Amino acid sequence: MDNFELPIIRATVELFSGIGGFRLAAQERNIQTVWANDSCPKACNVYQTSFGNKELKQGDIRELVNEIPPHDLLTAGFPCQPFSSAGKKDGVRDPRGNLFEIIVDILRKQKPSFFILENVKRLLSMEEGNHFAKILSQLASLDYHIEWRVVNAMDFGLPQNRQRVVIIGALQNDVEVDFPLIRLASTENLSELPESSFNRLTDFDSWLKIKAHSQRFPHWGIAKDGRFFGYDFTHFYDRISGVTLRTILESDVDTQFDFTESTLKRLQDSTPVNHFVQGVQILYNQVGGARMGYTVFGIDGVAPTLTSTTSRHYERYKIGNKYRRLTNVEYARIQGFPDNHCAAVSIYDQYALFGNAIPPVMVGWVMDCILENRVAKITMPKFEQLQLFSLPYAL
Structure with missing residues (x-):
């Protein structure tokens, strides 16, 4: 929006980096990765082969957290196996799920201007939303405006049905208004809201309490100060025309x-x-x-x-x-990586590494929503066209 200056993001830290999906997206946007970490030797081999040895620190993040330098953007595809429908679904009871606490501690101490997190869609529904409620509560207790949305790789021109939830946070001093700026939903999305939902969106006191929520969370939502508003939009208006597997085959x-x-x-x-x-x-x-x-x-x-x-x-x-x-090359293309990105390891190992990765184009869209200040306008819906209504940043 014209009312606010574009965010400045020069340096990023990549946690649970895997083979560098976040890093590729950052590079394309001239954002420097100043520090990265993963514990998987094979993923680290690929990462160092692709990007060099300088920034990556291999090992347990709990032992390296004090080495993290100042940064503007924190990214993390935190371990999804505890929450995945393909795993045991132990969630926050799994030690890997508890690694999320490390992210919270870093945000609390370092206070980067923004963060982007990614995980499986199932996170929103596990145990009637209990796991996401715990995660969202911790994030919303920090000095950040929180927003999340389920996105699909198919909507970014990749031939894969891969649904993931992305969570972004903006430090509250990033803006001069109390109401969270909406970046992951478009103005067109907000125009879909029925009257009752629109009224709740614009009345913070009517937002639901996160800890009291005991069902699946909506596929999009915003949160702050222990409360949230969410909705299941029917359209993704930034969708790129899809491609089929036929187009990427060797x-x-x-x-x-x-x-x-x-x-x-x-x-x-x-x-x-x-x-x-x-x-x-x-x-x-x-x-x-x-x-x-x-x-x-x-x-x-x-x-x-x-x-x-x-x-x-x-x-x-x-x-x-x-x-x-x-083939392994087709896996790379399906995920949006260069054909030879994982050439440093065996073909057998490449499958798992690509399967665990986040598509760069998907997280690139999220970065652009921040960098380009794609803030949705809350306009008067059709049912309120003749009424006077405004928010601090509504146009």
Whole structure:
């Protein structure tokens, strides 16, 4: 908005850096990564090969936290396995889930102007929202305006159904108004709000108490001072036209990826399906379900969410007259990384590293929402066109 100066972000710290999804997005925006950390030796090998040895500190973040230098932006794809639908779902009871406390401590002590966090969509619904309530309560107790939104890799031109929740925080002295600036929802989104929701949005006292919430959190929301407002928008207005798996496939693939002979035998006991589930084309399934049993995928849709689970790396795709798994290079393309980004480690290891990564283009959109001050305008909805209403920054 014209009322506020564009945020200045020169230096970023990348926690739980993995193979550097946040770093690639930062580089494209001329933001310098001054410090990074991960404990996985293979991920660190890839990171150092791609970006050099200077900034990355390999090891337990709990032992290195005092080394973190001043910075403007903190980023963290904090461990998602405790919350993932593919894991044991222990959440904050899992020691990896408790690493979130480190993030809170850093924010409390260092007070960077902004932070961006990323995790699995399931975080919003685990145990009737209990886990996200704990995380949101801690963040909202700091001097930050908090906003979150579920985003999908498909909406950024990547051929993958990968839904993630991104959480951003803006230090309250970043703005001169008490009402949180809305960056992850557009003006068009806010115009979708029904009258009752709009009235709650603009009345902080009517926001729900975070700790009292005992159900799934909405896919978008804002929070501060122990309260939140959320809504499930139907549209993502920044959506880029989607691409299919067909467009990113390698043309000359080594025979090590081919499973044609074994797949043809299994298809004798499989059920033809040939339909799309959330953009994923399913051709055959052993029991006729969406993702149960032995599944063969098509390439006229997108890939299901890439993960670090080993068994998922051997899923079959029908490509021409053959059946094969996706290659490591195709995994890189599906996630939006350079083809050779993980070349420092074995092909086998690349699958898990790409499956754990955050797509750079996805977090790049979040960075742009901050850097370009994409603040939504709260305008009078159609049902209040003739009424006088304003907020400190409404236009």
